[in-house]
Amino acid sequence: xxxxxxxxxxxxxxxxxxxxxxxxxxxxxxxxxxxxxxxxxxxxxxxxxxxxxxxxxxxxxxxxxxxxxxxxxxxxxxxxxxxxxxxxxxxxxxxxxxxxxxxxxxxxxxxxxxxxxxxxxxxxxxxxxxxxxxxxxxxxxxxxxxxxxxxxxxxxxxxxxxxxxxxxxxxxxxxxxxxx
Amino acid sequence: xxxxxxxxxxxxxxxxxxxxxxxxxxxxxxxxxxxxxxxxxxxxxxxxxxxxxxxxxxxxxxxxxxxxxxxxxxxxxxxxxxxxxxxxxxxxxxxxxxxxxxxxxxxxxxxxxxxxxxxxxxxxxxxxxxxxxxxxxxxxxxxxxxxxxxxxxxxxxxxxxxxxxxxxxxxxxxxxxxxxxxxxxxxxxxxxxxxxxxxxxxxxxxxxxxxxxxxxxxxxxxxxxxxxxxxxxxxxxxxxxxxxxxxxxxxxxxx
Numbered sequence: 001x002x003x004x005x006x007x008x009x010x011x012x013x014x015x016x017x018x019x020x021x022x023x024x025x026x027x028x029x030x031x032x033x034x035x036x037x038x039x040x041x042x043x044x045x046x047x048x049x050x051x052x053x054x055x056x057x058x059x060x061x062x063x064x065x066x067x068x069x070x071x072x073x074x075x076x077x078x079x080x081x082x083x084x085x086x087x088x089x090x091x092x093x094x095x096x097x098x099x100x101x102x103x104x105x106x107x108x109x110x111x112x113x114x115x116x117x118x119x120x121x122x123x124x125x126x127x128x129x130x131x132x133x134x135x136x137x138x139x140x141x142x143x144x145x146x147x148x149x150x151x152x153x154x155x156x157x158x159x160x161x162x163x164x165x166x167x168x169x170x171x172x173x174x175x176x177x178x179x180x
Numbered sequence: 181x182x183x184x185x186x187x188x189x190x191x192x193x194x195x196x197x198x199x200x201x202x203x204x205x206x207x208x209x210x211x212x213x214x215x216x217x218x219x220x221x222x223x224x225x226x227x228x229x230x231x232x233x234x235x236x237x238x239x240x241x242x243x244x245x246x247x248x249x250x251x252x253x254x255x256x257x258x259x260x261x262x263x264x265x266x267x268x269x270x271x272x273x274x275x276x277x278x279x280x281x282x283x284x285x286x287x288x289x290x291x292x293x294x295x296x297x298x299x300x301x302x303x304x305x306x307x308x309x310x311x312x313x314x315x316x317x318x319x320x321x322x323x324x325x326x327x328x329x330x331x332x333x334x335x336x337x338x339x340x341x342x343x344x345x346x347x348x349x350x351x352x353x354x355x356x357x358x359x360x361x362x363x364x365x366x367x368x369x370x371x372x373x374x375x376x377x378x379x380x381x382x383x384x385x386x387x388x389x390x391x392x393x394x395x396x397x398x399x400x401x402x403x404x405x406x407x408x409x410x411x412x413x414x415x416x417x418x419x420x421x422x423x424x425x426x427x428x429x430x431x432x433x434x435x
Contacts, residue, residue: 022194022299023367028215029301030208031196035216036302043223043280048272051227054234055252062239 190374262424278420285412307359
């Protein structure tokens with residue numbers, strides 16, 4: 001193997017004879033330490049100066065964006081809730097208003113109706129009374145006529161039956177007796 | 181025969197190959213090896229992948245961007261939860277540690293790829309760096325009061341010395357456990373995987389009934405590959421979260 005030969009040819013820095021376990025071969029330590037310091041140092045510088053700030057910036061930008069979006073969504077939600085509350089309040093006010101108007105109108109209308117009703121009732125009562133009075137007068141007049149007619153008829157009947165004469169007063173007396 | 185050694189030798193995958201020598205410091209040769217090459221590849225992969233993921237910066241992320249964001253958010257949340265607001269400074273470090281270990285482990289899962297984290301010097305260095313940072317930051321932030329970490333509140337004065345000794349030992353064992361856990365998991369996983377895969381080849385070579393039963397070995401290798409992918413992620417995650425927990429001691433030393 002070429003590689004094995006290379007190793008053995010550069011045996012000056014402590015050959016890798018089969019007796020020495022390579023990971024514990026102290027002769028290779030200075031070289032490894034030297035390069036570890038250089039490469040790990042380089043890695044640290046590359047990471048801290050170049051790579052990590054870039055990755056960190058990506059994550060911070062995203063976090064800021066997401067937080068901003070959430071805050072905006074929250075603000076919009078609050079706004080919506082306020083609008084809904086406002087609308088509900090307006091609705092409740094309008095309902096209360098409508099109820100008031102309805103009650104007032106009802107009261108006004110019923111008061112008017114009551115007023116007109118009472119006026120009408122009064123008129124009607126008066127008309128009825130007048131009519132009753134007229135009827136009573138007519139009745140009394142009719143009754144008087146009935147009495148006089150009955151008296152004349154009775155005098156006639158008595159005259160034709162008995163042939164005698166009857167006095168008006170006697171007949172009237174007799175009729176009043178019957179009526180009683 | 182060289183080829184046969186490669187097939188059957190589970191240690192071969194951990195060999196370092198010098199690609200070119202650079203210079204020598206105090207008698208130690210500094211060379212660019214396959215390990216260094218893969219470290220560079222890891223850094224390149226992470227950087228290019230994440231830059232591509234972040235390139236569009238779309239408000240609604242695509243697949244690539246989602247992966248990048250998940251990667252970022254996972255470590256960001258971890259640092260935030262464990263360390264709090266003042267732990268923000270450590271986020272790039274924890275992210276780099278996690279990403280380095282994760283991609284090292286993941287690239288190691290490719291055949292013929294070298295696994296950087298399978299060498300104890302790499303994992304132990306990272307672990308020592310973390311615990312060293314805890315001490316430095318702790319003393320920088322709290323002065324000598326930081327050492328109250330080893331003197332817990334509400335412990336009777338009689339057993340306090342014993343508790344303190346235990347606390348100090350447990351603190352000192354942190355770099356060892358942190359580094360060895362990663363190293364051991366990756367090393368052992370790769371060896372076992374290689375052993376079972378090597379069995380398949382040897383058993384087929386043996387022929388007959390043994391060749392047929394190599395299917396079992398292959399199935400084992402497949403199952404272990406899945407397990408190793410889990411381990412690759414889990415160990416990177418464990419390394420990152422333990423780093424956070426240890427750094428928390430630097431920021432808030434009182435129990």
